[in-house]
Amino acid sequence: MRIGDLVRVHWGNCDWSGEEDIDWGYTSGVVVGEIQYWNADARANKSPICGDIDIYVHGKRTKYNIGRCEVIVEDR
Numbered sequence: 001m002r003i004g005d006l007v008r009v010h011w012g013n014c015d016w017s018g019e020e021d022i023d024w025g026y027t028s029g030v031v032v033g034e035i036q037y038w039n040a041d042a043r044a045n046k047s048p049i050c051g052d053i054d055i056y057v058h059g060k061r062t063k064y065n066i067g068r069c070e071v072i073v074e075d076r
Contacts, residue, residue: 001053005031007069009057014068028072029057035066 001007012024033054037043042050049067057064 001031001035001066001069001071003031003033006072007031007055008072009055009064010068011057027057029055029064029069031069032056032061036063 007029009027009029010024011027012018014024016024018024031053035051035053037047037051039050041047049065051066052063053066053069054061055064055069056062
């Protein structure tokens with residue numbers, strides 16, 4: 001995942017409880033910042049659940065857990 005990638009973002013309740021599109025859902029976003037791992041161990045292991053990434057989603061720039069984002073299209 002890198003700056004400029006289009007990603008599918010899971011928002012809301014991470015256990016999928018409640019009603020889809022009200023309590024949780026998926027939307028598109030764009031990566032606008034590098035991954036910030038929470039600690040040295042997470043950085044060394046590139047842990048997808050122990051880091052945040054800046055994305056532009058729902059009209060604003062915000063931090064999301066990288067584990068909630070997946071690249072939609074890779075053009076590498």
